[in-house]
Amino acid sequence: MYAYIAKRLLVAIPTLLIISIFVFLLQKLLPGDPVLAMAGEERDPEVIAYLREQYRLNDPVVYQYFYWLGDVLRGDLGTSLRTNQPVTELILQKLPVTIQLAVMAMIFAVLIGIPAGILAAVHKNTALDYLANLVALSGLSIPNFWLGIMLILLVSVHLGWLPASGYYPFFVDPLRSLKTMVMPAFVLSTPLAAMLMRHTRSSMLGVLRADYIRTARAKGLSERTVVIEHGLRNGLLPIITLSALLFGDLLAGAVLTEQIFTIPGFGKLIVDAVFNRDYAVVQGVVLCTAAAFILMNLLADILYVLLNPRMRASL
Amino acid sequence: MMPLTHALPVTHEETPGRRAWRKFKANKAALVGLCIILISALLALAAPILPIADPIATDWSAIRQPPSAAHWLGTDEIGRDLLSRLIWGAQASLMAGIFSVTIAVVIGVPIGLVSGYFGGWIDMLISRVTEAFLAMPFLITAIALAAFLGPSLSNAMIAIGLSAMPIFVRLTRGQVLSVKTEDYVEGARSIGLGNLAILRRYIVPNVFPPILVQATLTVATAIIAEASLSFLGLGQQPPNPSWGSMLNVAMNFMSQAPWMAVWPGAAIFLVVIGFNLVGDGLSDALDPRES
Numbered sequence: 001m002y003a004y005i006a007k008r009l010l011v012a013i014p015t016l017l018i019i020s021i022f023v024f025l026l027q028k029l030l031p032g033d034p035v036l037a038m039a040g041e042e043r044d045p046e047v048i049a050y051l052r053e054q055y056r057l058n059d060p061v062v063y064q065y066f067y068w069l070g071d072v073l074r075g076d077l078g079t080s081l082r083t084n085q086p087v088t089e090l091i092l093q094k095l096p097v098t099i100q101l102a103v104m105a106m107i108f109a110v111l112i113g114i115p116a117g118i119l120a121a122v123h124k125n126t127a128l129d130y131l132a133n134l135v136a137l138s139g140l141s142i143p144n145f146w147l148g149i150m151l152i153l154l155v156s157v158h159l160g161w162l163p164a165s166g167y168y169p170f171f172v173d174p175l176r177s178l179k180t181m182v183m184p185a186f187v188l189s190t191p192l193a194a195m196l197m198r199h200t201r202s203s204m205l206g207v208l209r210a211d212y213i214r215t216a217r218a219k220g221l222s223e224r225t226v227v228i229e230h231g232l233r234n235g236l237l238p239i240i241t242l243s244a245l246l247f248g249d250l251l252a253g254a255v256l257t258e259q260i261f262t263i264p265g266f267g268k269l270i271v272d273a274v275f276n277r278d279y280a281v282v283q284g285v286v287l288c289t290a291a292a293f294i295l296m297n298l299l300a301d302i303l304y305v306l307l308n309p310r311m312r313a314s315l
Numbered sequence: 316m317m318p319l320t321h322a323l324p325v326t327h328e329e330t331p332g333r334r335a336w337r338k339f340k341a342n343k344a345a346l347v348g349l350c351i352i353l354i355s356a357l358l359a360l361a362a363p364i365l366p367i368a369d370p371i372a373t374d375w376s377a378i379r380q381p382p383s384a385a386h387w388l389g390t391d392e393i394g395r396d397l398l399s400r401l402i403w404g405a406q407a408s409l410m411a412g413i414f415s416v417t418i419a420v421v422i423g424v425p426i427g428l429v430s431g432y433f434g435g436w437i438d439m440l441i442s443r444v445t446e447a448f449l450a451m452p453f454l455i456t457a458i459a460l461a462a463f464l465g466p467s468l469s470n471a472m473i474a475i476g477l478s479a480m481p482i483f484v485r486l487t488r489g490q491v492l493s494v495k496t497e498d499y500v501e502g503a504r505s506i507g508l509g510n511l512a513i514l515r516r517y518i519v520p521n522v523f524p525p526i527l528v529q530a531t532l533t534v535a536t537a538i539i540a541e542a543s544l545s546f547l548g549l550g551q552q553p554p555n556p557s558w559g560s561m562l563n564v565a566m567n568f569m570s571q572a573p574w575m576a577v578w579p580g581a582a583i584f585l586v587v588i589g590f591n592l593v594g595d596g597l598s599d600a601l602d603p604r605e606s
Contacts, residue, residue: 018447029463137595141587143539145546146580149566157570252452256543260566270455271547274462286459290451297450 001305008301012294019290020072023283024065072287078280080273087284090269095288098265100170100177101257102250104185109192110243114236116193117200121208121235122227132197139194144253148187148260155183165262184261188253192246200239207235237307244300248293335524338600345596351589355582359405368396370403371554379572389574392564400556401578407557408586411472411541411550412534418476419483420530426480427487428514428522432495441484448481457540461549468541468557471550475540479533486529490522524601531597535590542583558583 035051036043052058056067071078077087120132156164163180170177207213208231216226255267262268266285273281329337339345358365368386374394382389388397430441448456460474494500495518503513544550545559553560558579565575 014443015447015450018444019451022447022451023459026459026463029460137588137591138584141535141584141591143542143580143583143587145543146562146576146583149562149569149576149580153569153573153576157573249452252454255454255458256546259547270458274458274547274549279463282459282462286451286455289455290447293450293452 004305005302008298012298015294016291020069020287021065023287023290024068026283026286027279028061077284077287080281081278082273082276082281087280090281091266091284091288094264094266094269096169097167097263098251098254098258098267101181101185101188101254101263101265102247104178104181105188105192105250105253106243106247108186108189109196109246112189113193113196114200114239117197117239118204118227118232118235120197120201121204122223124205129201132201136194136197139190139197142190144187144190145256145260147190148184148257151183151187152260167263167265180261181263184257184263187260188250188257191253192250195246196239196243199242200235203238204231204235207231210234237304240307241300241304244296244303248289248296251289251292335597335600339596342596342599344592345600348589348592348596351585352593355405355586355589356409358402359409362402362406365402367399367402370395370399370556372396379568379575381572381574388578389572391561391575392568392572397561397575397578400561401558401582404556404558404561404579405582405586407468407545407551407555408538408541408559408583411468411475412538412586412590415472415475415479415537415541416530416533418473419479419533420526422476423480423483424487424522424526427484428491428518430484431488431491432510432514432518438488442488445481445484445488448478449485451478453478453536454540454543457544458547458549461544466549466552468545468551468555471541471544474544475537478540479537482529482533483526486525487522490525491518494518494521524597528594528598528601531590532594535587535594538583538587538590542579 035048035055035057039048039051056064059067075088077091079086080090083090116132116135120129123129152164155161162183166180168177168180204227208227213226213230216230217223221230251266254265255270257263258265258267259271266289270282270285273279273285372395374390377386377390377394379392380386380390380394386396386398388401391397391400426441430438430445456478457471457474460477461471464470464474500513500517503517508516541550541557542559542562545557546563548560548563551557551560561579562576565572565579568575
């Protein structure tokens with residue numbers, strides 16, 4: 001088992017290195033010379049030369065990459081041009097906000113998607129199944145920033161039930177925090193709930209056709225026991241790993257959701273950075289998201305092995 | 316030498332293409348999707364000749380008007396006709412969806428073919444790079460690329476296309492790996508056919524169906540991605556209309572002019588559903604396991 005985890009960790013290293021090259025090269029895509037922009041209007045040749053030396057821009061690009069990578073490995077992602085704060089600090093500040101949003105969205109997605117998928121599978125080809133499929137298709141097709149706007153319009157502007165924006169840290173005021181996060185988390189969860197529903201349905205349909213389910217039914221067990229005790233345990237296995245994989249998607253989805261509900265998280269950080277041309281922050285966020293994504297992939301693989309006795313035995 | 320295909324037993328079954336079309340036609344949901352796509356494409360193409368208002372002409376005497384006989388869908392914050400902007404906006408959305416997927420397919424499929432067919436170190440290199448790109452969330456990559464390339468519709472399309480490309484590399488590679496060990500490919504090789512001929516005659520036709528399905532579904536994703544980028548200000552630039560940028564503006568007038576936010580979102584929703592329905596329909600129709 002440990003050997004397997006170690007092997008998966010080793011495979012993740014080249015992936016991370018390639019991503020780091022891409023993220024580093026992004027800044028080379030920028031038109032114009034960054035030093036000229038930093039040197040101000042006078043463009044004093046001495047200042048320019050000094051800046052070039054300071055940022056080691058006279059060295060070959062490969063060297064520059066390794067300097068940058070060395071800094072990144074030491075946890076130094078550079079400094080924000082706008083706030084002068086270290087990028088790592090900024091990210092660490094915003095990350096808990098987005099994690100809270102993502103965790104709540106994940107809970108919604110699981111609570112909606114999995115039961116809906118099971119119901120659709122058990123009642124295959126009935127009105128209930130069609131309805132669940134239609135809702136799932138809508139969930140996958142609806143642009144979630146539009147869903148967010150429509151919900152604000154209905155729930156906040158017309159009904160006045162929930163606040164339209166804002167953020168309160170969970171540990172400071174839990175109730176208020178949950179109240180402000182319910183709507184954004186629901187919006188963020190919709191495509192995920194839809195995907196989970198579709199996968200649960202097809203996974204359960206596969207399981208419910210299996211021989212041991214027929215045996216369980218033949219033994220005279222109630223349909224409820226058959227579906228929940230025998231079917232669900234096996235049908236949910238791929239779903240759990242899928243959920244871990246989708247958690248990474250939530251970080252990306254959060255970009256728009258945070259923008260609409262003005263939540264000061266990770267997503268808002270990258271969007272603001274893009275508009276302020278704060279490229280170190282953009283690079284930092286992309287790198288961290290990719291790392292989180294890879295971590296979740298790793299976790300999904302490990303979970304799969306842990307939960308699947310057959311896989312465990314083969315290791 | 317006799318071509319290999321002639322050596323196969325001749326049957327009078329319908330061709331795979333016809334069978335797929337027959338199955339597709341029988342799928343009502345897929346047909347609905349196709350109609351949605353065709354109607355929106357027609358409207359987008361006919362925008363210049365339709366009797367609608369100029370999408371960027373402002374009318375200060377008609378700002379933020381609710382839907383009426385003069386303006387069927389109402390007007391925006393500077394009096395522009397929303398119906399007209401919606402129809403012209405369809406051009407940007409559909410174009411972005413189709414062009415970005417074309418970029419992804421045109422670059423991704425050949426790379427996947429090379430990777431899967433030739434194997435070896437080149438396959439390993441391509442696979443590692445593809446994995447790395449797949450590890451980055453699609454929208455984040457697109458935002459980062461669009462930010463560094465500069466905001467414009469064409470850059471948004473490039474950013475979305477490049478971000479979607481790894482999906483096609485991986486899909487094509489996987490398909491090639493499963494097809495290249497088939498007996499008919501081995502047979503073609505044994506009769507001395509060159510790599511290019513084998514790729515063209517035997518591999519590409521077999522990897523085509525799943526790519527078509529994926530491309531259709533990716534158009535849906537790309538349309539949402541373009542709307543997202545335009546919504547963030549990284550896509551279509553004002554005053555040219557796009558559904559995403561219309562939503563961006565509408566957010567500022569939610570309580571005064573809610574209709575401004577309703578139409579562009581509904582349009583994106585509808586077109587994306589259309590592509591998803593067609594994609595699902597194609598997936599069923601082209602699946603050889605389903606009769």
